[in-house]
Amino acid sequence: MDLRSHLLAGHVIPAQPLALDRQRKFSERHQRALTRYYVAAGSGGLAVGVHSTQFEIRDPQHNLLRPVLELAAATVRAELSAAPRNFALIAGICGRTPQATREAELALSLGYHAALVSMAAFKTEPEETIIAHVATLAGLIPVVGFYLQPAVGGRVFSYSFWRRFAEIPGVTAVKIAPFNRYQTLDVVRAIVDAGRDDVALYTGNDDTIVADLLTPFTFPHHGRPVTRRIVGGLLGHWGVWTHSAVKLFREAQAAAQQPVISAEWLRRAVAVTDMNAALFDSANAFHGCIPGILEVLRRQGLVESIHCLNPHEALSPGQAEELTRVGLAYPELTDDAFVAENRERWLR
Template sequence: MQWTDIPADSLQVLRRGAVIPAHLLALDAQRKLDERRQRAMTRYYLDAGAGGVAVGVHSTQFAIRDVGLYEPVLQLAMRTAQDWVPLGGRRPLFMVAGLAGRTAQAVREAGIARGLGYHAGLLSLGAMKGASEPELVAHCRAMADVMPLVGFYLQPAVGGIHLPAGFWQQFAAIDNVVAIKMAPFHRYRTLDVVRGVVNARAEDRVTLYTGNDDHIVLDLLAPFTLVRDGQPVTVRIRGGLLGHWSVWTSRAVDLLQRIHAAVEAGDVPQELLALDAQVTDCNAALFDVAHDFHGCIAGCHEVLRRQGLLQGTWCLDPAEDLSPGQAQELDRVQRDYPHLTDDAFVARHRDRWLA
């Protein structure tokens, strides 16, 4: 499958820039898949206005592969997205499947995702730690032979590896790459990705997405102007594929719409700039920055538990849970920034999603 095979309206969703939540995993108290609540989450994201979902990614827990849930979870999300009529009616979506593991496993996952109808695979390279740059590029090309790719610069604190600008230039040069999610949580390394795409002359084909949950608003507002062959080249980050946007998703959609409007008008109001620090403060609580991201998935679960979409914060690994003081930090940001939360929206529609 080549990127030219993606339906034009779905590709346009990606290229304009969309809210793509990194889908969480609904488990019951026995840490088994809760299909009803998993389905409800997908419905929530679509009703909130998301442009698609990313399933089988870090927020879905890489360990789904170890317990036989990779294909069932991807299949459930795709079936739900196809069957559900969101608020406002059906619209095109861009559906992303996480790909992980060494080459044989990742190729197998790409085949599963393509067979289920996903448009692209978000390729995590954490399992390739220690590989040379040519080996990494060959690994990526193997997946690109199966389906279109979204690159993924995952921060090392949660299992990613350092990937220099030279790697990103070679990656962006692969014709079947359609986007890159930048999530190193690091300004210099984010620039490495941008520079790699520009140097590969791939800025018209490869759409940039922020995964920097600690810097969402300014990533989306700031132009990146680099020099190529003595001439300035300006690119922008168009959307977000974010764990942060797995919660309070309707507010994320509102935020991205405001950012797009401001960028198109060439007028960025101060109150929009001020949201950058507020969103980052919320993320510190969600992602448990105080404890080196230990509770980053459980923190997102806790928000949906409080809203009634999940029954608990259970992760596949019993050691993954809220850290001491994290619940209190969530209390604080929800109290201080009610304009960034969507409790009322969820309360209005929750029963419909859970039906």
């Protein structure tokens, strides 16, 4: 697979949650079912070992990083064996350079194509230190950059940081997730200014998914306008209702190529953001975002529980009711029927 071409074509890439049973133990059966679900729903890739998968899988008392990465990769290969197609396996990479290097080497050994590099371990270090860190990793494995919002552990970076980031040859894509339009523009403009038309732009801005997919970002480069688009999404939101997300994404791709975009897309954009507010618990500073994802999957029968490795992570008061509300308000954005039709086969 030509990874750059695949990512540039644009895809739905879910961030995989972690399936725990009622005793808070890792459930391989349900984890495997989730992967089968994402493949069957039409995703173009899968991100594993990321925030939705719970960073605590790396803790020695759990020691789940290898089992989770290995199971996802093996399941994807098995599911695609009957009907092969390109599919990007992306591993979340965390920590400072020694830890991140070990994780990158593990991901490569398990057949992952790229690494989504978290920079959250560098809270106060100079930006030059982080550039050097990413460059080291990009020498080992293709890198997907990650602009994470401060509310969930990220930090604000300057335009010049992203301009230098774009000069790293091994960068193949950037997940833009600052939940901030000014900072989103910094990334896109930096990619344009660097002349990197081979770096795919993916939204992680769960509060504005549809708008990101429809917006032409145009900046001058060497005296002429250059337009770049956010071609896909690597999203925790797309870890649920994935079949409907793929349908919406394909329709958005087609709409973005038209000279005039229907105002109906503004309504759909609001609906998706409203759903995300319930799912990610924006009313409570995203405290319940992982349990919110798991609650939707639990209701669909794809996981047993909404337990997290961190016992303090739970639904916020009123969040379950909000999930019920948005599911009833926007049934076209859910995929309960698709899951019900296939669930037993995925759980076999």
